[in-house]
Every structure is written in structure tokens, then in C-alpha cells.
Amino acid sequence: MSIFSKENTNEIFEYIKKNLAKGIKDRKHTFHTPVFSNINDENSVESRVVVLRQFDSHNMILNFHTDIRSPKVNDLKKNSHSLFVFYDHKLKLQLRIKTVSIINNQNKITKEMWEETKLSSRKCYLTAKAPSSVTSLPEDGIDKSLEGKDPTLMESEKGYKNFTVIENQIQQIDWLYLASSGHRRLKVIIKEKIPYFEWMIP
Numbered sequence: 295m296s297i298f299s300k301e302n303t304n305e306i307f308e309y310i311k312k313n314l315a316k317g318i319k320d321r322k323h324t325f326h327t328p329v330f331s332n333i334n335d336e337n338s339v340e341s342r343v344v345v346l347r348q349f350d351s352h353n354m355i356l357n358f359h360t361d362i363r364s365p366k367v368n369d370l371k372k373n374s375h376s377l378f379v380f381y382d383h384k385l386k387l388q389l390r391i392k393t394v395s396i397i398n399n400q401n402k403i404t405k406e407m408w409e410e411t412k413l414s415s416r417k418c419y420l421t422a423k424a425p426s427s428v429t430s431l432p433e434d435g436i437d438k439s440l441e442g443k444d445p446t447l448m449e450s451e452k453g454y455k456n457f458t459v460i461e462n463q464i465q466q467i468d469w470l471y472l473a474s475s476g477h478r479r480l481k482v483i484i485k486e487k488i489p490y491f492e493w494m495i496p
Contacts, residue, residue, distance in 0.1 A: 327345055370460070391467050
């Protein structure tokens with residue numbers, strides 16, 4: 295049984311933020327790897343799993359990392375509206391979070407996050423080919439000299455130009471709690487960092 299009252303909007307909001315924060319710290323928490331969706335060039339939906347890297351509970355921002363060459367970056371430049379989906383079967387909880395995405399590359403934000411990024415993760419940004427490039431053979435795009443090992447700190451710096459932080463400003467949260475005693479659904483609208491609540495039929 296969850297620790298919040300499923301009728302108290304402020305408790306629910308705090309519970310949401312608590313679990314988003316856990317998703318950053320605990321790799322085993324299901325909120326660590328949400329589904330992120332956006333609109334592509336063809337005006338259709340693209341979805342993929344991302345790793346949640348930061349949650350700013352004061353400014354209500356979710357962050358993840360990507361490659362500047364990734365197609366989703368160009369898509370987000372054209373249409374910044376995006377969506378996260380979180381689900382935890384043990385908590386019986388689904389979150390759909392509408393966001394506006396901001397692209398950060400080679401600025402103060404990326405520099406700070408790059409300094410905290412492990413060499414094994416930096417390696418992902420050293421591919422010669424851009425993500426989603428067509429290839430004649432199954433490969434990861436990493437130079438053969440780095441096969442099976444991490445780059446040195448100096449070698450890893452070549453990937454910084456590709457390292458990108460996507461900041462996602464939360465606009466709205468759709469909270470759905472599933473229970474045999476009765477489902478509950480709450481919309482949380484964020485305006486100037488202040489939450490407004492609307493109960494909805496599940």
C-alpha cells in the first residue's frame with residue numbers, strides 16, 4: 295500500500311516528485327527509464343526509452359542526455375512539445391508528463407553534466423556515424439581501437455561536441471493510480487512553478 299492518501303492532492307503531488315527523484319538515484323526504480331515521445335518531421339509520433347538524469351523539483355524540469363546528431367534533436371528544434379510516460383506495476387502508478395524541451399549543447403549546462411559523466415558513458419558520443427545512420431553491417435559505430443574498453447579521459451573529450459542535455463520543462467502531469475477499491479486520476483497543471491489540480495474520471 296502506498297504511503298500517501300489517494301484523496302489528498304498535495305500529498306499526491308509530493309509523492310510524484312519523490313518517485314521522480316528516486317528514479318534519478320536508483321537505477322532499479324522503474325522511473326529511471328521512462329518512455330519519451332515527440333513529433334517527427336512526418337508529423338507522426340516517435341517514442342523511445344531514455345535514462346532520466348536529473349529532476350529539478352523546484353523548477354519542475356526533467357533532463358536526459360542524447361547525441362546532437364540524433365534525429366530527435368532536429369525534431370525538437372521544430373516542435374518542442376514532448377511527453378514522458380512512467381509506469382510502475384508495484385506502485386500501481388502511471389504518469390504521463392507533458393513537457394516543452396530545450397536543447398543544450400556545448401554550454402554551461404552540458405559542461406557541468408559532462409564532467410560528471412563516466413568514461414563508459416562518454417564512449418557513446420565517439421561514434422563516427424550519427425545515431426540512426428544506415429549501416430551495411432550490425433555495428434555500434436565505435437572505433438575498433440576502443441572495442442571492449444573505455445576511452446581515456448583525453449580520448450573521451452572528442453565526444454563532448456556531440457554530448458547534449460535535453461531539458462524538459464513540465465507543463466502538466468496526468469497521474470493515474472490503479473486499485474481494486476477504485477481507480478483515481480488527477481491532472482496537475484504547472485503554471486509558474488505552482489501546481490493546480492483537477493480530478494478526472496480514470
